[in-house]
Amino acid sequence: MTEAKTRTRQATLGTAAAAGMLAAQIAAAAGLSVTGAAAAAPAAPAGCAALRDKYPELNGKTLVNAINPHTPGYEALDPNDPSKYIGFDIDLGETIGECLGFTLTYKPVTFAALLTTLSAGQADIVISDIYATQERAKAADFITYSKVFDGVLVAKGNLKKIDGINMSMCGTTAAENTGYVEVPLIQDLAPKCEAEGKPKPEIQLYDNNANCIQAILAGRADVYINDVNTVDQAVKAYPDQLEKATAVTLPYSVGIAVPRGNTKFRDAVLAALTEIQKAGIETDLLKKWSLDAGTLEAPKILSVD
Amino acid sequence: MELFLHYLTMPYLLWGIVFTIEVTVLGLLGGLVLGVVLAAMQLSRFKALAMLARGYTIIFRGTPLILQLVFAYDALPHLGLKLSALAAAGLALAANEAPFIAEIVRAGVRSVDRGQVLAGEALGMRPFTLMRHVVSPQAIRFMVPAFGNETISALKNSSLASVIAVQELTLRSTQLASSTFDFFSIFFASGLMYLALTGAVAAAQLMAEVMLDLDHPTPQARFARLMPWRRVAAEEPVMPADGEPPTETDVPSQAPPHLAVDRAKRVERLADAAAAVEIFRLRKTYGRQLVLNDLSLTVRLGEVVALLGPSGSGKSTLLRCINHIEEWDAGTIRVTGRRLGFDAAGRALGPKAVADERARVGVGMVFQQFNLFAHLTAKENIAGPLRWVHGMPADKAERRAIELLERVGLAHRADALPRHMSGGQQQRVAIARAVAPGPNVLLLDEPTSALDPELVSEVLDVIRRLAVEEGLTMIISTHQLRFAEEVADRVLFLAGGSIVEEGPAQEILSRPKNTRTRRFLQIMGASEAV
Numbered sequence: 086m087t088e089a090k091t092r093t094r095q096a097t098l099g100t101a102a103a104a105g106m107l108a109a110q111i112a113a114a115a116g117l118s119v120t121g122a123a124a125a126a127p128a129a130p131a132g133c134a135a136l137r138d139k140y141p142e143l144n145g146k147t148l149v150n151a152i153n154p155h156t157p158g159y160e161a162l163d164p165n166d167p168s169k170y171i172g173f174d175i176d177l178g179e180t181i182g183e184c185l186g187f188t189l190t191y192k193p194v195t196f197a198a199l200l201t202t203l204s205a206g207q208a209d210i211v212i213s214d215i216y217a218t219q220e221r222a223k224a225a226d227f228i229t230y231s232k233v234f235d236g237v238l239v240a241k242g243n244l245k246k247i248d249g250i251n252m253s254m255c256g257t258t259a260a261e262n263t264g265y266v267e268v269p270l271i272q273d274l275a276p277k278c279e280a281e282g283k284p285k286p287e288i289q290l291y292d293n294n295a296n297c298i299q300a301i302l303a304g305r306a307d308v309y310i311n312d313v314n315t316v317d318q319a320v321k322a323y324p325d326q327l328e329k330a331t332a333v334t335l336p337y338s339v340g341i342a343v344p345r346g347n348t349k350f351r352d353a354v355l356a357a358l359t360e361i362q363k364a365g366i367e368t369d370l371l372k373k374w375s376l377d378a379g380t381l382e383a384p385k386i387l388s389v390d
Numbered sequence: 391m392e393l394f395l396h397y398l399t400m401p402y403l404l405w406g407i408v409f410t411i412e413v414t415v416l417g418l419l420g421g422l423v424l425g426v427v428l429a430a431m432q433l434s435r436f437k438a439l440a441m442l443a444r445g446y447t448i449i450f451r452g453t454p455l456i457l458q459l460v461f462a463y464d465a466l467p468h469l470g471l472k473l474s475a476l477a478a479a480g481l482a483l484a485a486n487e488a489p490f491i492a493e494i495v496r497a498g499v500r501s502v503d504r505g506q507v508l509a510g511e512a513l514g515m516r517p518f519t520l521m522r523h524v525v526s527p528q529a530i531r532f533m534v535p536a537f538g539n540e541t542i543s544a545l546k547n548s549s550l551a552s553v554i555a556v557q558e559l560t561l562r563s564t565q566l567a568s569s570t571f572d573f574f575s576i577f578f579a580s581g582l583m584y585l586a587l588t589g590a591v592a593a594a595q596l597m598a599e600v601m602l603d604l605d606h607p608t609p610q611a612r613f614a615r616l617m618p619w620r621r622v623a624a625e626e627p628v629m630p631a632d633g634e635p636p637t638e639t640d641v642p643s644q645a646p647p648h649l650a651v652d653r654a655k656r657v658e659r660l661a662d663a664a665a666a667v668e669i670f671r672l673r674k675t676y677g678r679q680l681v682l683n684d685l686s687l688t689v690r691l692g693e694v695v696a697l698l699g700p701s702g703s704g705k706s707t708l709l710r711c712i713n714h715i716e717e718w719d720a721g722t723i724r725v726t727g728r729r730l731g732f733d734a735a736g737r738a739l740g741p742k743a744v745a746d747e748r749a750r751v752g753v754g755m756v757f758q759q760f761n762l763f764a765h766l767t768a769k770e771n772i773a774g775p776l777r778w779v780h781g782m783p784a785d786k787a788e789r790r791a792i793e794l795l796e797r798v799g800l801a802h803r804a805d806a807l808p809r810h811m812s813g814g815q816q817q818r819v820a821i822a823r824a825v826a827p828g829p830n831v832l833l834l835d836e837p838t839s840a841l842d843p844e845l846v847s848e849v850l851d852v853i854r855r856l857a858v859e860e861g862l863t864m865i866i867s868t869h870q871l872r873f874a875e876e877v878a879d880r881v882l883f884l885a886g887g888s889i890v891e892e893g894p895a896q897e898i899l900s901r902p903k904n905t906r907t908r909r910f911l912q913i914m915g916a917s918e919a920v
Contacts (some may be wrong), residue, residue, distance in 0.1 A: 151555075154565050161569035167402035186518040192475070192555045193565060198460070202555070205464035206472060295568035365845070 131365035133184035133357065140353040144186030150178050151208035153196040155293035158318050158374050159214040173374040178212040178341075180366055184357040195292050197264035200224040203342055210343055210354070214312055216266045217340030218386045226347075227340030227387040228355045230362065235267065236316025237330040238301060238309040245307050249333045256281035257307040260297040260306035263290045266312045266337060300325055306333070314376045340383060345390060358384040393572055397579035403440035406562035407583055411556055413479045413548040418541060420484025425491025432496060447489040456550050458482040463554035479551035489664075498529030509662075509761035511715050513775045513823070514749025516742045525776055528765050531602045538595030542588045549584075559583060604765060604807060652725060663690040665724075666831050666863040667712060672721035673706060674887075679709050682718065683887035689865060691830070694857045696874035696895065697867040699884035700910055705867035708884070709833045711863070714744060723752050726830050749779045750785075757805055758836040760816040761807040768795060768819045769804040770868040772826050774883030780827055793824035798852050814845030818852050827857065832856070834866040846870070853877065871914055875899045883907045 217227035255278035275285035300306040431443035462482040510520040535737035563580040669688040674682040710716035714731040772791035798818040
């Protein structure tokens with residue numbers, strides 16, 4: 086239902102003729118096989134020329150994008166050419182780069198280290214499927230662009246009958262990544278479970294998405310809650326062993342993190358992202374990577390400054 | 391299996407090995423440099439340096455490497471030092487390895503027998519010379535297995551650099567596993583790559599051990615030993631000469647010279663001779679125990695003095711003070727008129743200056759436990775110090791060594807290692823070593839006490855000939871009464887850190903006045919008769 090609505094909205098957004106043609110090209114490329122990210126990155130929309138004039142200091146620069154490349158669909162190695170990273174976030178970043186005239190190199194770090202790497206100056210930007218929260222905004226400014234939908238990944242059959250971040254999780258074991266927003270949400274269940282005389286949920290913390298999926302496969306954990314598209318990818322990879330119990334909405338948005346205080350760069354990224362979304366390119370990219378469950382939002386800034 | 395082979399030969403992963411090796415090499419080399427510095431600080435005589443090194447060790451050995459990596463990568467930029475991922479990983483690994491390597495180095499240095507260090511000091515070696523030629527070669531041999539361990543551990547620890555985005559093998563494997571979902575074939579492949587690396591290190595360690603093995607002097611024999619099938623055969627012929635009992639013909643034996651005839655002449659000559667050693671009111675305590683109690687003594691050039699006395703009477707301490715390898719509390723010692731270890735104003739000199747002065751003044755020392763340099767042949771034990779301390783050219787030092795070995799009857803053992811020689815032979819080499827630079831004074835600290843009874847005479851013969859033929863000034867602490875009577879011009883009887891009786895050898899030994907001397911001589915005489 087939601088997905089259908091999203092799709093129609095996205096279709097109406099993608100009106101520009103040039104962008105439409107591009108979208109067709111992208112769809113064709115995606116249909117054939119996953120090619121290199123740079124080749125697939127669409128050309129910048131028309132409004133970008135003005136942005137390049139407005140922010141000349143970014144033009145021609147090479148910036149470092151810190152990513153946690155363990156989430157196929159968003160960011161992961163290209164299995165056909167491991168020297169490259171591919172995924173929605175990679176394409177989005179390169180499109181923004183193209184719009185503003187900069188190129189990106191990548192720095193693979195653990196999820197928990199994304200923002201520390203940024204604030205240490207070891208990276209200039211983080212585009213890695215990270216949810217913008219008030220907590221995280223203490224470490225970086227965010228430009229948000231999409232609502233968060235989480236999937237609940239369980240072993241085939243869902244023996245524990247888990248149906249969301251709710252009382253059905255009492256007494257179960259959840260696998261999560263260190264630093265994920267789901268961690269405190271699950272922790273908050275503990276007092277409620279105990280109030281009902283049930284055991285509280287246990288949390289196992291891992292370093293990346295793949296380790297969480299392995300924890301479910303190995304029977305060490307009962308449930309893994311993460312971005313719904315990531316969960317779908319996992320189910321696609323192990324259709325006989327895993328299933329998505331349900332999807333839930335979280336009160337967050339996905340965002341691009343940039344260093345705090347550098348408002349000029351932040352505004353440039355915001356402007357570029359707005360242009361890209363308006364031209365329908367973001368929608369096309371979501372389609373290319375089969376991330377249909379995402380819900381676009383108009384880009385916004387989250388900053389505690 | 392097919393997937394496994396695919397990943398095993400995948401260039402992306404194989405290139406990851408290069409980063410793994412780079413991080414490891416950076417960490418080990420940096421750790422080695424820093425570790426040697428730390429070890430030197432801890433072994434130094436300056437307390438503050440040792441404390442500093444201790445503090446470093448506590449911090450960097452006591453915190454996890456992963457935290458140190460994150461610190462080097464994410465915290466240093468806030469302090470204005472932004473290193474590349476590889477450099478940050480190398481720095482953190484080096485900082486982490488250093489205290490471990492320092493402990494290995496320290497253990498290696500301490501594994502070298504203290505007696506050899508004393509012998510080196512007595513020969514006038516500067517601290518650095520001693521470290522370079524005596525301690526290091528032996529310590530390194532001791533340290534090889536631990537270094538092998540440390541290398542392997544560093545290699546595996548390098549995988550932690552994956553947390554700071556170094557594209558090494560582990561990071562590449564985990565990323566690849568995430569994108570392909572081929573978890574196990576990838577990790578088996580990278581596991582095998584690590585095994586190949588650690589296996590190579592283990593092989594290198596084994597090679598190093600064999601190459602450094604002193605019992606296999608020729609390179610061919612060392613390599614042959616690596617081959618398992620040659621092992622048994624190669625182990626067998628261990629220095630055939632080793633089993634041979636030292637024949638008495640080793641020493642060109644002569645009848646002891648009839649000293650009695652010359653005695654009067656000697657006494658006359660000595661009375662006019664200049665002082666070789668002058669000791670004035672020497673006092674030394676160990677804690678609350680008084681070892682030397684205001685002892686004064688003058689030994690003339692060419693005089694042979696025997697020190698007698700029960701164990702703990704201060705004989706050894708007195709000898710060690712004379713060439714200043716032991717400190718004392720009060721009093722002065724002059725050797726050929728100079729205060730060894732003090733400048734003109736009476737200030738104590740540093741270890742290097744003391745060493746140089748020891749070499750210049752010329753005080754040779756022979757120890758109860760021989761203290762030959764265990765890694766050097768008999769010839770090198772003599773020739774080495776001549777080159778290192780006295781700057782003698784190699785060929786001249788070698789000729790001098792051979793000449794001396796001939797004189798102590800050991801020319802045929804010139805290339806033997808100390809451990810392949812009998813105690814008597816070792817002590818004869820030690821005497822040759824002490825005499826080689828032509829010292830003014832030779833100190834002998836119970837030179838026959840550690841020897842089996844049947845080996846005592848060969849050593850005494852050598853000493854006797856030195857006394858007579860060379861006219862060397864000698865101070866000998868000994869329990870050999872007959873020998874003392876025969877060789878010494880004067881006998882001193884020490885008890886409780888004082889000279890309780892002294893006089894011409896025959897007089898003291900046959901007609902002791904002091905009751906303690908008498909009792910001691912009775913006991914010793916009885917045991918010598920057995």
